[in-house]
Amino acid sequence: MATQTIPSKPFEGQKPGTSGLRKKTRDFMVPGYLENFVQSVLNAIDGATDKTFVLGGDGRYFNAEAIQTILKMAAANGAKHVIVGQNGLLSTPAASHVIRKYKADGGFILSASHNPGGIDADFGLKFNGENGGPAPEALTTKMLAQSEAISEYLISDGADIDLSALGSHTLDGMSVEIIDPVSDYAELMGTLFDFNAIKSLFATGFRMRFDAMHAVTGPYAKSILEDTLGAPEGTVINGVPSVDFGKGHPDPNPVWAKELMAEMMGDNAPDFGAASDGDGDRNMIVGAGLYVTPSDSLAVLAANAHLAPGYKGGIAGVARSMPTSAASDRVAEKLGVASFETPTGWKFFGNLLDAGKVTICGEESAGTGSDHVREKDGLWAVLLWLNILAVRKQSVGDMMADHWQTYGRDYYSRHDYEALPTDVANAVMEDLKSDLDGLAGRKVGAITVSKADNFSYDDPVDGSTSPNQGIRIFFESGARAVFRLSGTGTEGATLRVYLQHYVDGEGALFEEPQAALAPIIAAAHQIAGLSRLDRDGPDVRT
Numbered sequence: 414m415a416t417q418t419i420p421s422k423p424f425e426g427q428k429p430g431t432s433g434l435r436k437k438t439r440d441f442m443v444p445g446y447l448e449n450f451v452q453s454v455l456n457a458i459d460g461a462t463d464k465t466f467v468l469g470g471d472g473r474y475f476n477a478e479a480i481q482t483i484l485k486m487a488a489a490n491g492a493k494h495v496i497v498g499q500n501g502l503l504s505t506p507a508a509s510h511v512i513r514k515y516k517a518d519g520g521f522i523l524s525a526s527h528n529p530g531g532i533d534a535d536f537g538l539k540f541n542g543e544n545g546g547p548a549p550e551a552l553t554t555k556m557l558a559q560s561e562a563i564s565e566y567l568i569s570d571g572a573d574i575d576l577s578a579l580g581s582h583t584l585d586g587m588s589v590e591i592i593d594p595v596s597d598y599a600e601l602m603g604t605l606f607d608f609n610a611i612k613s614l615f616a617t618g619f620r621m622r623f624d625a626m627h628a629v630t631g632p633y634a635k636s637i638l639e640d641t642l643g644a645p646e647g648t649v650i651n652g653v654p655s656v657d658f659g660k661g662h663p664d665p666n667p668v669w670a671k672e673l674m675a676e677m678m679g680d681n682a683p684d685f686g687a688a689s690d691g692d693g694d695r696n697m698i699v700g701a702g703l704y705v706t707p708s709d710s711l712a713v714l715a716a717n718a719h720l721a722p723g724y725k726g727g728i729a730g731v732a733r734s735m736p737t738s739a740a741s742d743r744v745a746e747k748l749g750v751a752s753f754e755t756p757t758g759w760k761f762f763g764n765l766l767d768a769g770k771v772t773i774c775g776e777e778s779a780g781t782g783s784d785h786v787r788e789k790d791g792l793w794a795v796l797l798w799l800n801i802l803a804v805r806k807q808s809v810g811d812m813m814a815d816h817w818q819t820y821g822r823d824y825y826s827r828h829d830y831e832a833l834p835t836d837v838a839n840a841v842m843e844d845l846k847s848d849l850d851g852l853a854g855r856k857v858g859a860i861t862v863s864k865a866d867n868f869s870y871d872d873p874v875d876g877s878t879s880p881n882q883g884i885r886i887f888f889e890s891g892a893r894a895v896f897r898l899s900g901t902g903t904e905g906a907t908l909r910v911y912l913q914h915y916v917d918g919e920g921a922l923f924e925e926p927q928a929a930l931a932p933i934i935a936a937a938h939q940i941a942g943l944s945r946l947d948r949d950g951p952d953v954r955t
Contacts, residue, residue, distance in 0.1 A: 415569070415570055415585075416488075416489040416567055416568070416569055416570075416585070417489070417567070417568050417569070417570055418565050418566075418567055419445075419448070419565060419566050419567075419568060420564065420565050421445050421448070421449055421452075421563055421564060421565055421566055422563070422564065423449065423560060423561050423562065423563055424443075424445070424446055424449055424560070427449065427450050427453065427556075427557065427560035427561075428553075428557045428560075429539065429548065429553040429556055429557065431547075431757060431758030431759075431760070432526060432537065432539055432547065432758070432759075433522070433537050433538055433539020433540065433547070433548075434450055434537060434538055434539065435525045435528065435535060435536070435537040436535070436536065436537075437533075437534070437535060437536070438473075438474055438475050438530075438531065438532050438533070438534055438535060438536040439532065439533070440536075441475060441479065441536045441538070442475060442532075445566075447479055447482055447483075447538070448482060448486065448566045448568065449560060449563050449566060450538060450556075450560060451482070451483055451486050451521070451538075451566070452486065452490075452559075452563060452565075452566035452567065453556050453557075453559035453560040453563055454521075454540045454556055454559075455486070455487075455490050456559040456563075457552060457555035457556045457558075457559050458518075458519065458540070458552070460490060460491065461487055461490035461491050461492040462490070462491035462492070463491065463492075463493045464491075464492050464493060464518040464519075465492070465493055465494040465495070465496070465515070465516075465517045465518050466487060466492060466494075466495050466496070466517055466518060466519055466520055466521060467495070467496045467497075467503070467508055467511045467512045467515070467517045467519075467520030467521070467541075468480055468483055468484065468487075468495050468496065468497045468498075468503075468520065468521050468523075469497060469498030469501060469502055469503025469507075469508055469520075469522065469523070469594065470498075470501060470502070470503065470522060470523025470524050470629075470692070471502070471504070471505075471523070471524040471526075471530075471628060471629040471654070471691045471692040471693070472500070472501065472502050472628075472629055472654040472655070472656065473523075473524070473525065473530030473531075473534075473535075473536065473656055473657070473658070473691065474530050474531050474532050474534070474536070474656040474657060475532075475536055476501050476523050476656070477500070477501045477576060479523055479536075479538070480497065480501045480523065480576065481573045481574065482568070483521050484497070484574055484584055484587075484589060485568045485569040485570075485571060485584065485585075486566065486567060486568050486569075487587060488569040488571065488584045488585040488586065488587040489567035489568050489569045489585065490567050492587050493587065493588070494587065494588045494589075494590065495587065495588075495589050495590070496511060496515060496517065496590050496592055497574075497576065497589060497590065497591050497592070498591075498592060498594035499576065499577060499579055499591050499592065499593055499594055500576050500577055500594075501523075501576050502594045502629055502632070502654065503522070503594045503629075504594070504598070504629045504630055504633060504692055504693030504694070504792075505522055505524060505526075505692040505693055505694040505788050505789075506598070506693060506694055506782070506786050506788045506789070506790035506791070506792070506793065507594060507595070507597065507598040507633070507693070508520050508522050508541065508545075508788075509541060509545035509546065509786035509787050509788040510545065510597060510598055510601055510785070510786050511592070511597055511598075512541060512543065512544075512545040513544070513545040513786065513787070514597055514601075516543070517543065518543055519540055519541055519542050519543055520540070520541045520545075521538060521539075521540055522538070522539050522540075522541060522692070523536075523537070523538050524537050524538075524539075524691060524692035525537035525691065526690060526691050526692050526694065526695070527662075527663055527664035527665070527690040527691055527695055527779075528662075528663075528664075528691065529657070529658065529661075529662050529663070530655075530656060530657050530658050530663070530691065531656065531657035531660075534657065540552075540556075541787070541788075544763060544767055544787050545786055545787040545788065546759065546760060546762075546763035546766075546767075546787030546788065547758070547759055547760040547763070547787075547788070548760065549760055549763070549764075550760070550877070550879070551877075569584065569585040571584045571585045572584075574589050574591075575591075576591060577591075578591055579591050579592070579593065594632070594633075595632055595633050595636045595637075598633060599633070599636055599637050599641065601785060602637060602792070602793065602796055603641075604722075604723060605721060605722065605723030605724075605785060605793070605796075605797075606721050606722065606723065606796050606797065606799075606800045607721060607722055607800055607803070607804075608641065608642060610800060610803040610804060611642050611796070611799045611800060611803050612642050612643050613803065614799065614802065614803040615642060615643045615644050615645075616643065619684050619685070619802075620683035620684050620685070621638070621644055621648050621683055621684065621685045621686070621687070621799075622648060622650060622673060622676055622677070622683045622685075622686045622687075623638060623648055623649045623650070623686075623687050623688070623689075623795065624650050624651055624665070624670050624672065624673040624686075624687070624688040624689075625649055625650070625651050625652045625654075625688075625689060626651055626658060626659075626661060626663040626664075626665065626669075626670065626688060626689065626690065626691070627651045627653065627654065627655040627658040627659035627661060627663065628654060628655075628658055628663045628689065628690060628691045628692070628693070629654050629691065629692055629693045630689040630693040630791060630792055631649060631651070631652030631653055631654055632652070632654070633693065633792055634649045634652065634689070634792060634795075635649045635652050637792065637796070642799075650672070650673075651672070658691060663690050663691035664690055664691075664695075664779075665688035665689055665690050665695050665696060665697035665779055665791070666697055666779065666953070666955045667697075667704055667955060668953050668954070668955065670688045670697060673686050673688055673697075673699065674686075674699065674704075677699040677700070677701060677702070677704075678702055682701040682702060683701065684700070684701060684802075684808065684809070685698075685699075685700065685701075685798070685799070685802065685809060686698075686699035686700070687699065687795040687798070689791035689792060689795070690779070690791065693790070693791050693792060694759075694780055694782075694788050694789040694790060694791055695778065695779040695780050695789065695791050696710075696779055696780075696781060696791035696792070696794040696795055697779055698710045698794070698795070698798055698809070699809075700808060700809025700810050700813070701808065701809070701810065702810065703809055703810050703813065705809065705813065706738070706777070706825050706826075706926075706955075707737070707775065707776065707777050707778065707779045707780070707781065708733075708737050708738035708740050708741070708775075708777050708823060708825050709738075709740055709813065709816070709823070709825070710775070710781060710794065710798075711731075711733060711737065711740070711741045711773070711774075711775030711781050712740035712741045712743070712744045712816065712820065713798075713801070713812065713813070713816055714773060714775075714781060714794065714797055714798070714801075715728060715731045715741050715744045715745065715748075715773050716744045716747075716748070716816065716820075717801045717805070718772070718773060718783075718797065720800060720801050720804040720805070721797055721800040721801070723783075723785070724772065724783070727748070727750075728748070728750060728771075728772035728773055729750060729751070729769055729770060729771055729772045730745065730750045730751035730752060730753065730765070730770050730771035730772065731744065731745045731750065731751075731752050731753070731771055731772075731773050731774070731775075732752070732753040732754075732755055732762050732765050732770075732771045732773075732774040732775075733752070733753070733754060733755070733774070733775055733776070733777075734754075734755055734756065734757045734758075734761075734775075734776040734777065734778075735754050735755065735756060735757065735868050735870075735882060735883060735885070735895065736757060736776075736777050736827070736883060736895045736897065736909070736911040737775060737776055737777040738777065738823040738825040738913045739823060739913070739915070740820065740822075740823040740825075741775065742754075743820045743821065744820060747819075747820065751770060751771065753765055753770070753771060753873070754870075755870055756868070756870050756879050756882040756883075757776065757778070757882070757883075757897070759774075759776075759780065759782075759787075759788060759789055761870065761872070761879070762774040762782075762787075763787050764872055764874035764875055765873075765874065766784045766787060767787075767874070768874045769784075770873070770874070771784070772784050774789070775789070776789065777825070777827060777911065778827075779791075781793075781794040782794070814922070814923075817918065817922045818918045818922065819918060820918065821915055821916060821917040821918050821920070821922075822915070822916055822918075822920070822922045823913055823914070823915050824913070824914045824915075824916070824924070824926050824929040824930050825911075825912065825913050825914075825926065825930075826911075826912050826926055826927060826930055826934075826954060826955065827909060827910070827911050827912070827953075827954070827955050828909070828910040828911075828912070828934075828950075828951035828953075828954050829899075829907055829908070829909055829910075829951050829952055829953040829954075829955075830907065830908040830909075830910075830943075830946055830948060830951055830952060831905070831907045831952040831953065832905040832906075832907070832952075833905050833906045833907065833908055833946060834905060834906070835905060835906045837906075837945065837946065838898055838905075838906035838907075838908045839898075839906070840945075841896070841908060841941055841942065841943070841945070841946075842884065842896065842897075842898060842908075844941070844942065845884045845896055845940075845941055846867060846884065848865075848940075849865050849866065849867065849884070852864075852865040852886060852940070853865060855940075857935075857936040857939050857940060858932055858935055858936055858939075859932060860888045860889065860890055860892065860932055860933070860936055861888060861889045862886060862887070862888055862889075862940075863887045863888055863889045864887050865884065865885065865886045865887065866884075866885050867880070867881055867882075867883070867884055867885075868882040868883050868884075868885050869881070869882065870882055882897070883895050883896060883897035884896040884897070886937070886940060888933070888936070890914070891914075891915050892912075892913060892914040892915070892932075892933045893911075893912075893913045893933075894910065894911065894912055894913075894933060894936065894937035894940070895909075895910070895911040895913075896908065896909070896910055896911075896937075896941060897909055897911075908946070910937055910941070910943075910951070912930045912933045912934055912937060913930075913933070914929060914930055914932075914933050916929075927954070
């Protein structure tokens with residue numbers, strides 16, 4: 414076996430976004446494309462010599478082949494040790510935990526998260542640092558600079574590693590350890606939650622359905638929910654990971670988790686429903702006949718976390734992404750702890766978590782997590798819900814009613830306009846920016862704009878500033894509309910419109926959300942001129 418130095422030249426557009434580099438699978442399969450990006454990452458972190466890395470992904474098409482390439486490049490660049498999930502599988506939160514537990518120098522996570530998989534769908538790769546969290550902006554900037562100047566990459570000509578064989582292997586002098594992808598993560602969950610209480614809940618006849626969406630959390634959910642906690646066999650559906658996610662879209666929301674939603678909204682629905690996404694970092698929570706928005710779920714978890722052993726001392730604070738509703742802010746205020754509003758992207762929570770300023774974080778895009786890892790964690794959120802339900806002995810519907818009566822309700826929805834022509838989507842945002850100064854005082858229908866801005870974040874830990882994070886429009890009623898372009902799509906542009914309207918605990922708490930938000934929706938459309946999109950409505954409404 415020998416190291417090969419392969420001449421190369423830059424590929425355009427290898428700029429990591431909020432969750433690494435995401436492109437079409439066929440783009441990553443172009444000879445040299447994956448190799449260039451991996452070498453750029455290794456160059457940006459000052460090389461791989463004598464370092465230990467964690468490696469795994471969500472099992473989507475090209476996952477196994479990409480892992481073999483990364484192993485050979487790590488060996489050629491002098492890495493000492495790589496820990497790999499069996500069969501190339503590691504959920505994103507599990508990878509974060511393994512990085513932290515084994516004190517690795519970082520990890521390569523292969524996933525496009527909730528995006529579809531397959532040769533004609535999406536693929537992604539990101540690097541997480543030694544804290545287990547996504548690379549900060551300073552590092553992703555270095556990665557981009559390296560990708561724009563690359564002239565060669567290093568790769569071993571060694572044989573492929575058998576990813577199914579647990580135990581130790583050697584590749585060109587580098588040790589490769591294949592581990593059970595579930596065991597370390599399951600052990601961690603057992604330290605955070607009262608498994609006996611959850612077992613007792615299931616023993617009473619409590620019924621649950623967990624939709625793994627043919628993605629990576631299937632083995633995790635089956636092991637923990639059915640094998641350890643005693644949920645009946647069949648509680649986990651779509652539990653075998655598939656390279657194309659069963660030809661589905663592994664995004665846990667009411668639009669794509671149709672099978673679960675139909676059961677939870679039907680007659681004789683289970684008591685509790687949940688789903689997770691492609692790489693296991695997102696979650697959806699559903700009660701019998703009731704969808705719980707991610708913003709509300711974050712608030713409920715923050716308010717009740719002390720009921721789980723891992724958080725019995727209380728929480729230090731709560732952080733949410735800017736587009737997420739202010740429901741968790743109201744909980745933080747009542748608890749007397751800090752609350753933070755950050756840009757979209759889990760890496761912004763990392764500094765707050767590392768500094769001990771917050772314990773629980775969440776995004777409206779169905780990501781919730783805590784200081785146990787440095788990623789959002791779908792199954793963790795489900796287990797915390799189960800622990801809370803086991804202690805409070807209430808239904809999801811009753812618990813939400815109690816929460817809204819205590820804190821008020823933030824009616825909330827996100828409208829996605831997908832695969833737009835990039836120039837059209839950019840024009841919407843540019844026009845909003847140019848109109849900002851004149852929006853205050855503008856009357857739109859029956860409501861009036863109080864102020865508008867382009868959100869900028871000053872990190873309280875490292876002092877960095879992240880400008881241009883989304884347009885916020887506030888109304889005198891206390892409602893809000895937010896506009897931003899998504900950084901997770903791979904085709905055209907996705908415009909996201911976030912809508913929020915607050916009523917206090919004495920107000921109308923049980924309206925249909927789209928109806929409650931109707932005046933805000935109409936105002937947002939008029940202000941942004943969304944008629945130019947030539948769409949009958951959003952492609953996805955959650």
